[in-house]
Structures are given as C-alpha cells and as structure tokens.
Amino acid sequence: MVTESPETEQQLKFERGEPWWAKSLKWGLILLSITILFYAATVLAEAGHWLFVVITAFVAMGVLIVYATRRCVPFKYLYPGILLTLALQIWPIVYTVGMSFTNYGYGHLVSKEEAIQAIEASSVRQVEGSQRYGLAVAIPEGQDPATGEIVFLLTSPDGSINAGSLDGLEPVDPESVQTSERGRITEADGYTVLTGSQVNARSVELSEFAVPTESGGIKMIGLSEAFIGEATRVYDASSDTIQDKVTGQVFVVKDARFVPRDGVGSGLPQGWVENVGFDNYTRALTDPQLRTGFVNVIVWNFVFAFLSVITTFLLGMFLALLLNDPRLKGKAVYRSLLILPYALPGYITALVWGSMYNRDFGLINELFHLNINWLGDGTLAKIAILITNLWLGFPYMFIVCTGALQAIPSDVREAAAIDGASAFRTVRSIIMPLLLVAVGPLLIASFAFNFNNFGLIFLLTGGGPFEGGQSMIGSTDLLITMAYRLAIGGTTPNFGFAGAISVFIFIIVAVISYLGFRQTSALEDVN
Amino acid sequence: MTDFQPSAMLQAETKIGSGHQSKGGLLRSQYNTGVWWRHLLALLALAFALFPIVFIVSSAFNNAGTLSTSGLLPSAPGVRNFEKLFNDPIRPFWTWMRNSILICGLGSIFTVLLGAAAAYAFSRLRWQGRRVGLLAILLIQMFPAILGFAAIYLTFAKVGELFPGVGLNTLGGLILVYLGGAMGANIWLLKGYFDTVPKELDEAAKVDGASHARIFFTLTLRLVAPILATVGMLAFVGLWGEFLLASIFLTNVDSQTLAVGLWQTRNADQDRLFGQFVAGALIASVPVVLLYLALQRQLIGGLTQGSVK
Numbered sequence: 001m002v003t004e005s006p007e008t009e010q011q012l013k014f015e016r017g018e019p020w021w022a023k024s025l026k027w028g029l030i031l032l033s034i035t036i037l038f039y040a041a042t043v044l045a046e047a048g049h050w051l052f053v054v055i056t057a058f059v060a061m062g063v064l065i066v067y068a069t070r071r072c073v074p075f076k077y078l079y080p081g082i083l084l085t086l087a088l089q090i091w092p093i094v095y096t097v098g099m100s101f102t103n104y105g106y107g108h109l110v111s112k113e114e115a116i117q118a119i120e121a122s123s124v125r126q127v128e129g130s131q132r133y134g135l136a137v138a139i140p141e142g143q144d145p146a147t148g149e150i151v152f153l154l155t156s157p158d159g160s161i162n163a164g165s166l167d168g169l170e171p172v173d174p175e176s177v178q179t180s181e182r183g184r185i186t187e188a189d190g191y192t193v194l195t196g197s198q199v200n201a202r203s204v205e206l207s208e209f210a211v212p213t214e215s216g217g218i219k220m221i222g223l224s225e226a227f228i229g230e231a232t233r234v235y236d237a238s239s240d241t242i243q244d245k246v247t248g249q250v251f252v253v254k255d256a257r258f259v260p261r262d263g264v265g266s267g268l269p270q271g272w273v274e275n276v277g278f279d280n281y282t283r284a285l286t287d288p289q290l291r292t293g294f295v296n297v298i299v300w301n302f303v304f305a306f307l308s309v310i311t312t313f314l315l316g317m318f319l320a321l322l323l324n325d326p327r328l329k330g331k332a333v334y335r336s337l338l339i340l341p342y343a344l345p346g347y348i349t350a351l352v353w354g355s356m357y358n359r360d361f362g363l364i365n366e367l368f369h370l371n372i373n374w375l376g377d378g379t380l381a382k383i384a385i386l387i388t389n390l391w392l393g394f395p396y397m398f399i400v401c402t403g404a405l406q407a408i409p410s411d412v413r414e415a416a417a418i419d420g421a422s423a424f425r426t427v428r429s430i431i432m433p434l435l436l437v438a439v440g441p442l443l444i445a446s447f448a449f450n451f452n453n454f455g456l457i458f459l460l461t462g463g464g465p466f467e468g469g470q471s472m473i474g475s476t477d478l479l480i481t482m483a484y485r486l487a488i489g490g491t492t493p494n495f496g497f498a499g500a501i502s503v504f505i506f507i508i509v510a511v512i513s514y515l516g517f518r519q520t521s522a523l524e525d526v527n
Numbered sequence: 528m529t530d531f532q533p534s535a536m537l538q539a540e541t542k543i544g545s546g547h548q549s550k551g552g553l554l555r556s557q558y559n560t561g562v563w564w565r566h567l568l569a570l571l572a573l574a575f576a577l578f579p580i581v582f583i584v585s586s587a588f589n590n591a592g593t594l595s596t597s598g599l600l601p602s603a604p605g606v607r608n609f610e611k612l613f614n615d616p617i618r619p620f621w622t623w624m625r626n627s628i629l630i631c632g633l634g635s636i637f638t639v640l641l642g643a644a645a646a647y648a649f650s651r652l653r654w655q656g657r658r659v660g661l662l663a664i665l666l667i668q669m670f671p672a673i674l675g676f677a678a679i680y681l682t683f684a685k686v687g688e689l690f691p692g693v694g695l696n697t698l699g700g701l702i703l704v705y706l707g708g709a710m711g712a713n714i715w716l717l718k719g720y721f722d723t724v725p726k727e728l729d730e731a732a733k734v735d736g737a738s739h740a741r742i743f744f745t746l747t748l749r750l751v752a753p754i755l756a757t758v759g760m761l762a763f764v765g766l767w768g769e770f771l772l773a774s775i776f777l778t779n780v781d782s783q784t785l786a787v788g789l790w791q792t793r794n795a796d797q798d799r800l801f802g803q804f805v806a807g808a809l810i811a812s813v814p815v816v817l818l819y820l821a822l823q824r825q826l827i828g829g830l831t832q833g834s835v836k
Contacts, residue, residue, distance in 0.1 A: 018738060043690065049689075075648075077743070081645050081709065084641070084703070088672065089672060099678065327562050348812055361595035361798055367599075454770075459790065488677065495677050499678075510670075
C-alpha cells in the first residue's frame with residue numbers, strides 16, 4: 001500500500017528543531033485553552049459550583065503538564081479525545097445509572113429544601129398594608145421566553161430596583177435599566193423583558209411563582225405589579241410537616257411529596273428528588289399496568305432486530321449470488337442502483353415510507369388498490385416496519401456478501417463439483433458456511449444497531465399505534481423509543497424510569513457485544 | 528472473481544435463485560439459456576429498490592404538491608414545490624441547510640483529527656497502558672451516546688444557563704455531543720491502516736532529527752490520507768442522517784438541521800405540506816447519494832472493516 005516513492009524520500013530530510021511558526025502556534029493554543037478554562041472557572045465560581053471549578057482547574061493543569069512539557073508524548077495525542085469521552089460518553093452513562101435510582105421527573109425536579117421554599121412562597125397571601133412593587137417579568141438573556149427561568153424586576157416606591165428569582169432578591173444597578181415614561185422597566189442589561197403575550201403564555205406558572213423572602217414571598221398581581229406578603233403554609237422542621245395557618249390543615253411527607261395527614265384532598269404539587277432504590281426497575285416488571293406492555297416491548301424489540309437482520313441478509317445474499325456471474329452484463333449499473341436505498345439519509349426513508357403507508361392518500365394502498373390502515377393496527381404496523389427496514393438494509397448486506405463471495409476461492413467449489421455435490425448442496429454446505437464466517441460479526445453488529453434503531457421506529461410509527469387504552473406503550477415501541485417518550489416526549493417526564501430502561505438496554509447491548517467480540521477475536525488482536 | 532466458473536456454482540445459484548426451475552438439462556443448455564433470468568430477477572429487485580425513490584422524485588416535481596395527488600408519475604409536473612420550499616417564511620430551508628453543513632462539516636473534520644491523533648498514539652507510540660487504553664475504548668464504544676440522551680439533554684440544559692454558547696439550541700453544543708465518541712468510533716479502522724505504514728519511515732525521520740509532532744503532521748498524516756478521507760466521509764454521512772440527538776437539542780426553528788426541520792415540516796401537515804417536504808428531502812439526499820455512488824467501495828469497505836475489526 002505504501003511504496004517508497006522518491007517524494008517520500010524527500011520528506012525524510014528534516015531540519016533540526018521546530019520552525020518558529022509551529023512553536024508560536026503551539027504556545028498560542030496553550031494560552032488560548034488556559035484563557036477559556038479560566039473564563040469558565042470564573043463563571044462557575046460566580047454560580048457557586050465549586051466542584052466544577054476544581055475540575056476545571058485540574059483540566060487546565062492537565063493542559064500545562066501535557067503540552068507545556070516534553071513529557072507525556074502519547075497524551076499529547078489523546079488528551080482532547082479523553083476529555084470529550086469522559087464528559088460526553090462516560091458522564092451521560094454515569095448520570096443515567098444514577099438517575100435510574102431516583103424519582104427524578106415531573107413534580108420531582110428539585111431538592112427538598114427548594115420544594116419547601118417554593119411551597120411556602122406560593123402560599124403567600126396579601127396582608128393589610130403590604131408593600132407594592134412595580135413589576136416587569138423577565139428571563140436571563142439568551143434563554144427561551146417559553147421556558148427560561150423567571151425573574152421579577154421589581155421597582156420599589158423609593159426607586160431602588162431588585163431582581164427577584166427563586167434564589168431570592170438581588171439589587172440591580174438603576175443605571176443598567178431603561179424605563180418607560182410611566183416608570184415601567186422596558187429593558188435591563190443581562191435580562192430579556194417578556195412581552196404581554198409572552199407573560200400570558202406562562203400565566204399558570206406565574207400564578208404559582210413567588211420570590212422567597214424571610215417571612216413569605218413576593219408574588220405577581222396583575223401584569224405590572226407585585227406585592228410582598230406572608231406565607232400561609234409554614235414548614236416545621238421538628239415534625240417534618242407543613243401546616244396551613246388559614247385552614248389548619250397539616251401535610252405530612254409521603255413519596256417525596258407533602259400530602260394531607262387526614263387523607264382528604266390532594267397533595268401539594270411541589271415534590272422533590274429522592275432516592276428510590278430499585279423501585280424503577282421493579283416497577284417495570286411488577287406494575288400491573290406496565291408489566292404486559294413492557295414484556296411485549298422487550299419481545300418485539302428482539303423480534304424486530306432479529307427479523308431485520310435475517311430478512312436483509314437473505315435478500316442481500318440472494319442478490320449477491322444472483323449477480324455474481326461473470327457472463328452477466330451491466331453488473332456495475334445494477335450494483336450502483338441497488339445501493340441507492342442505503343445511501344438515502346435514514347430519516348428521509350422513514351418519513352417517506354410513513355407517508356406511503358398512509359391509509360387515505362398513501363402510495364402503497366393506491367398501487368395495489370387496497371384500503372388497509374397500515375399504521376393503525378399493531379400487527380400491520382410491525383409488518384410495515386419490517387418491510388421498510390428490509391428496503392433500507394438489504395443493499396448493505398448485498399454489498400457485503402458480494403465482497404465475501406468474491407473472496408471465496410474457486411477451488412473450493414471445483415472440489416465440491418468434482419465430488420458430485422448437488423447445486424443446492426454446494427451453496428448450503430460450502431458457500432453458506434464460508435459466507436457466514438466472513439459476515440457473521442457484521443450480522444451481530446447489525447443486530448446491535450437495529451436493537452436501538454430509534455430513528456426508524458420514531459419517524460415511521462412513533463411507537464404507535466396505541467391499542468387497548470394504552471397511552472404509554474405503543475405496539476411497535478422499542479425500549480429506546482419508550483424511554484424517549486417517558487423522558488422527553490410527553491408533558492410529564494419521568495427521567496428516573498427512563499433511566500432504568502436505558503440501563504436495561506445497556507445490559508442487553510453489553511451481552512450482545514460480548515458475544516460479538518468473542519466471535520471476532522478482536523480482543524486477541526490488540527498488540 | 529476468477530475467470531473460471533464451475534458449473535456446479537451456476538447450478539447452485541440457479542437452484543437458489545429460482546426454486547421452480549428444473550435442474551435437469553441445465554448443464555446441457557446453460558449457455559443457451561444464458562443469463563436472462565438473472566436479469567429478470569435483478570430487474571424485479573431494482574423495481575423494489577427504486578419505486579420509493581421514483582416516488583420521491585416525482586412527488587417533488589409534482590405541482591399539485593399534496594400527498595393525495597402524489598404517485599409514481601407527477602400529475603402536474605413542475606417546480607412549484609421547490610418555490611414553496613425556498614420561500615416559506617416560517618420554515619427556513621436554507622438556514623437548516625447551512626446548519627447541517629456546519630455541523631456535519633465541522634463535526635467530521637474534528638472527528639478525523641481526534642481519531643487520527645488517537646490512532647497515531649496507539650499505532651506508532653509505545654507506552655505503558657496502551658493495551659488497557661485500547662480495550663477501554665472498545666468497551667466504551669459498546670454504549671452508543673444515544674442511550675444517554677436524557678442525561679445529555681439535562682446536562683446541557685444546565686450548561687446552557689452558565690455558558691449560553693454551548694447550551695441547548697446551539698450548533699456548538701451539538702457538535703460537542705457528537706465529538707464525545709469521535710476518538711473511539713473509528714479507532715480500529717484507523718489503527719489498522721496506520722499499522723500498514725512502515726515504521727522504518729518514522730525511524731528514519733527521527734534519526735534526521737524530526738520531532739514526533741513533525742512526523743505526525745508532515746509524514747504520517749500524508750501517508751494515511753486515504754483512510755482519513757474515508758473516515759471523514761463516514762462521519763459526514765453519519766451526522767447528516769442523525770436525528771435523535773439533533774431533535775432533542777435543537778428546538779428553535781432557526782437552529783435546526785435538515786433532519787429536524789424536514790421532520791417538522793411533514794408533521795405540520797402530512798397531506799398539504801408533503802410536496803414541500805419531499806422537495807426538501809430530495810435536495811437533502813443528493814449530496815450523500817452522490818458521495819455514496821462516487822465512493823461506494825471505500826464507504827462500504829470502511830463500514831465493513833470498522834465493525835469487524
């Protein structure tokens with residue numbers, strides 16, 4: 001592959017030492033990364049994330065040790081890759097596993113202290129003579145108006161300005177804000193002031209929102225005013241309860257929330273994150289609502305991956321055998337055209353096939369004069385998915401098998417022919433085993449890929465149809481699409497449960513990969 | 528393929544290829560029967576492979592522009608779908624195209640750099656922990672980043688509050704996520720190729736006084752250029768079609784990639800916007816399809832080796 005051409009010989013004549021520009025580039029890059037890391041550390045320190053400040057310092061020290069000295073040569077090539085792997089491969093795995101042992105999710109997003117604070121603040125009622133503020137609702141600059149962290153910009157009667165968030169009040173320099181003629185804040189450095197319609201869009205959230213103060217909180221009243229009031233619900237640390245001073249109701253802790261002690265009425269919406277041990281894992285297998293659905297998902301997940309591999313392999317191998325004839329003209333054209341389905345971006349395939357299966361306007365019903373609700377029935381949707389994946393995947397198997405077939409020495413076949421083996425026998429007993437040895441590891445890799453083929457299922461059926469009143473588990477759901485719906489897809493995310501499903505997948509993938517690697521001897525190759 | 532074609536093989540394929548064909552008399556007449564039946568079956572396979580693609584092309588050039596009027600032949604040929612696509616104020620196609628090109632371009636360049644650097648360390652340098660390092664990379668590769676999607680989403684939601692430049696809805700953040708697996712993704716493919724470059728070249732350069740960095744940048748990288756091109760294209764094609772992480776990350780219409788934007792276009796109205804969607808899909812497919820056709824051998828070879836090794 002590599003020949004020693006005269007050109008290569010020339011490259012070997014090196015001058016001693018580094019050229020000046022290489023040296024300055026190197027030190028420039030070191031300086032740049034230290035500067036960026038220093039900036040990151042100051043931002044983190046300001047926000048009070050001291051652990052991350054320390055980590056940043058270690059990263060910066062690593063840069064200096066690895067790049068500013070002549071030692072650690074291998075690490076000069078690995079350091080950025082290792083950092084990225086640690087931050088974006090290892091950390092998400094650790095985080096996911098950690099999350100799977102908690103109840104992290106809708107209504108359980110904050111710590112207990114923050115939950116209590118929020119409960120107290122949202123129970124604030126106006127009392128006689130309570131102070132009023134001018135109010136502008138804002139979010140920190142750069143955040144999305146629909147989801148950004150709410151900040152109250154409050155103008156006191158004496159003209160001083162404060163920014164109130166869930167963390168409390170913070171004074172704002174009056175010079176940094178612009179006010180309208182009527183004294184309303186219209187712009188402020190570092191914040192985006194929300195418009196009337198943006199505020200209205202978040203009115204439910206705002207009605208619960210309060211800036212915590214010592215004896216209560218500051219709440220919004222109307223669009224441009226806020227009042228400071230007293231909390232009617234107060235936490236008592238000694239008994240770990242919350243008491244409502246107006247109704248006298250007492251709330252006790254249950255399942256990381258406060259619920260009425262007498263069992264009458266509903267619990268308070270503000271819950272907190274709590275360790276729940278293996279609850280998420282046992283829930284999947286014991287909860288009567290989930291159990292059947294979950295087992296079905298696992299079974300279908302395996303069936304889908306298995307049938308996808310088998311069907312694509314069989315069709316691909318068949319076509320490879322078919323076109324593997326030296327007398328056949330136009331092989332190159334056939335091959336180029338047969339590869340097209342594989343070349344198309346996967347999301348386009350899934351979306352277009354999804355439209356082709358449409359009952360009323362879809363191409364498939366139209367072509368074959370059918371009126372089948374392909375994606376509306378569990379079994380048909382599964383068939384539709386397998387057909388689509390066959391279309392998507394057979395070109396790959398075709399190309400791979402073609403390569404493997406061409407590598408099988410012809411004397412093997414000759415020997416079989418001389419021994420009088422029948423045609424079918426030759427393929428079954430000679431060609432197939434040799435082919436399987438060559439492509440076996442690829443079949444396992446393909447299985448592992450299809451096991452988590454999120455894009456195809458999500459874009460084609462969305463996991464649906466949802467039959468028998470199920471809203472959480474669809475007929476064509478894979479574990480990963482189910483985890484997606486639990487974590488991000490719906491309005492009430494349950495990150496803990498989604499994390500547990502991801503861990504299930506981790507384990508299954510690890511077993512498959514282990515079997516795959518035992519096949520390939522890749523592990524012994526490392527030298 | 529050798530020029531010798533044993534008749535048994537022919538028979539075997541016949542038998543497999545069309546079970547109903549009689550075995551008797553084949554040996555005698557094989558030259559006369561020729562290969563027409565192979566063409567016939569291949570054409571059937573082509574029909575299966577191509578009809579959705581014909582559907583895409585003809586729907587894209589169908590002026591009626593709805594799913595109900597789309598078929599294998601355009602009912603009213605024209606380019607109105609493309610006009611609608613380019614002039615839709617709430618679905619900025621060219622912005623998506625730019626985002627996709629930026630993400631895939633930068634993503635694949637960095638993937639190549641990180642991969643090549645790692646392969647150099649594992650292939651050319653000898654150091655303690657090399658074997659353990661390689662095995663660790665292999666192990667980590669078993670767990671695709673998409674399994675940690677919820678963790679990534681939550682992490683970047685927090686990161687974005689402090690560093691808006693790499694939070695959710697930023698191209699920088701998404702590129703970072705994609706680079707998480709870049710070092711290991713193609714390590715076997717790259718290392719295998721690096722190993723084929725004779726070590727003597729390095730040693731000669733070293734004797735001449737070249738530093739390791741100089742050898743890497745001026746000698747090794749040039750010699751392994753073909754595999755770098757292959758890895759770069761694999762990364763580009765892979766990122767071009769990536770959907771899950773992009774859809775979680777990019778919720779603002781102006782920061783979306785083609786994958787997310789086109790998905791939302793079709794979902795907004797399955798029937799009415801179908802023409803516009805499919806026109807966009809056609810444009811989005813052209814670059815990667817051309818790449819595949821031009822480089823089928825390297826790409827498929829790369830895929831094969833990457834997973835086997």
